Amino acid sequence: MARGRLIRGTLLVLVWLVVTVATGLLFFLGSSRTVVLASHEAELRPTLDGYVVLHTGPVLPDFRLSSGSEVGADVTLGKTEVSSVDELVERYAFIASQPEGQVVKIRDSIRSMALAAFVKGALVGLAPIALWWLLGPTRRRELGHLAVSRRGFVAVVAGSVLLILVINPGESGEPTPGDEGWQSLADFLGPGVPTPDAAAGIEVSTGATVSGTHRLIESAVDTFEKSKVFYADVAERAADLELHQPEPGDTVVTLVSDRHDNIGMDAVARAIGDAGGATAVFDAGDDTSVGESWEAFSLDSVNAAFSDLPRWGVAGNHDQGDFVADYLAGEGWTMLDGQVVWGPGDVTLLGVADPRSSGLGSWKDEEGLSFEEVGSRLADAACDSPRRVTTLLVHDANLGAETLARGCADLVVGGHLHLRLGPTPVEGANGALGYSYTTGTTGGAAYAIAVGSKPRRDAMVTLLTYRDGRPVGVQPVVVKTNGDLDPLRYEPLAPTDPALPTPLPATPTPTP
Known part of the structure; x- marks a missing residue:
């Protein structure tokens, strides 16, 4: 009797596993998801052909690259914002030269879709087991006799087909762009155009494309090669910088700001932080140019660069609307909103999004406040905090002027x-000494956008050192437009509490 129960139980588990795998696979291959990818709204579908296929639209050819596994992805790009095809192609090349953020997004999306599909499959797999117990032994014997008859066999086959159609209705049958065949990027460009080693595995569809496609792709390849080589070289040399090293118990934070879509600098900023012993990240905003969803590639990149570290940030005046702050918060960033919070190394943090951002700058539920009013509210929050605020993180340091003035x-x-x-010492009305510091643009942005094969102006990453929860030093590192690295001298800080005597202020660094 016990042996019979064990056999039946084993068979039921096997049935559950078979149904779970079969239906889960059907759910998985029939699923799709809309994501923001390579500055586009894109439809992502999993495949089992081992390739990531990118359908770009009617102007450019389709591309594909081996995924390195049996699972692949079919990506159809949708709408984006761009002023010209040339600009779009250059943007593609720049993103492709720093693909980490987009690779992580595709991989995480596929894994999430697979998990959801097989959870559904597991639930479907419980159905035959539940039916088995509900029918009882007598009814099961009757149905078993019926199943071996011709009529029963036809019914089982018809029911199985109907179940498959319900679970996975299939595609429309329309041909997918790029089905005509594939050729290597080198063959597509011809012998006169060198192909970067990093792009050797890319294949191009052989379908018809409009006149001028070769010129566009050649331009993209040139941008791809220059961007990848430039930033990879700078990041490699940044890792060997001789920077101020933290003492035992110190905490170092990497401060970035005004990236303006320059994803090339993210690996450089991480390398600089690692060289200086940084274990956390502050982002002072303006990660984008206009705060639109097509710029998610920039947020994906900075998130991928620092995903293993604790991260805090605020939105800048160009991060318009609530997309940037919400997106980063969804990726694990602590986006400051006017509340004092704990930061790295017992640091107390306060900050808020820039009031000049469209849709931002409200204080709690109150909207329409001016820059000065928000600065005053920040000062109130800092002065009312039961624990002294270590760092006020804002997009524009002027927003914290009143906080420093009050000490x-x-x-x-x-x-x-x-x-x-700076860092510029400021003695508050209560006798406390604080500092104001403005870092340069991490993206090397001349204006509101920094996409390009190299920084458009000198870029900067700053390292902040804390000891016992208080700031004790600042060290900026400059990345020049030619790729040279210039670590500036470490500036010690000596802030005081209102109850302590104020020491002589440190000599501020001359403003460049």
Whole structure:
């Protein structure tokens, strides 16, 4: 009797596994998801052909690259914002030269779709087991006799087909662009155009394309090669920089600001942070140019570069609307909203999005506040905090001017100006000494966008050092437009509490 139960139980588990795998696979291959990819709204579908296929639209050919496994992806690009085809192609090349953020997004999306599909499959797999118990032994014997008859066999086959159609209705049958065949990128461009080693595995569809496609692709290949070589070289040399090293118990934070879509600098910023012993990240905003969803590639990149570290940030004036802040918050960033929170190394943090951002700058539920009013509210929050605020993280350091004037924070850090100011000591009305510091543009942005094969102006990453929860030093690192690295001298800080005597202020660094 016990042996019979064991056999039946084993058979039921096997049935569950078979049904789960079969239906889960059908659910998986029939699923799709809309994501923001390579600056487009894109439809992502999993495949089992081992390739990631990119359908770009009617102007450019389709591309594919081996995924390195049996699972692949079919990506159809949708709408985006761009002023010309040339600009779009250059953007593609720049994103492709720093693909980490997009690769992570595709991989995570496929894994999420697979998990959801097989959870559904597991639930479907329980159906025959539940039916088995509900029918009982007598009814099961009757149905068994019926199943071996001709009529029963036809019914089982028809029911199985109907179930498959319900679970996976299939595609429309329309041909997919690029089905005509594939050729290597080198063959597509011809012998006169060198193909970068990193692009050797890319294949191009042999379908018809409009006149001028070769010129566009050649331009993209040139941008791809220059971007990848430039930033990879800078990141490699940044890893060997001789920077100020933290003492035992110190905490170092990488400060970035005004990236403006320059994803090439993310690996460089990470390398600089690692060289200086950084274990956390502050982002002072303006990660995008206009704050639109097509710029998610920039957010994916900075997130991928620092995904293993604790991260805090605020939105800048160009991160318009709530997309940027919500997106980063969804990726694990702590986006400051006017509340004092704990930061790395017992640091207390306060910050808020720039009031000049469209849709941002409200204080709690109150909207329409001016820059000065938000600065005053920040000062109130800092001065009312039961624990002294270590760092005020804002996009524009001027937003923290009143907080420093009242003596309610040790350090105010921001960006916005695309150049370095400070650290400048400020003695508050209560006798406490604090500092204001503005870091340069991490993206090397001259204006509101920094996409290109190299920075458009000198870029900057700053390292902040904390000891016992208080700021004790600042060290900027400059990345010049020719790729040279210039670590500036470490500036010690000595903030004081209101109850302590104020020491002589440190000599501020001359403004460049």
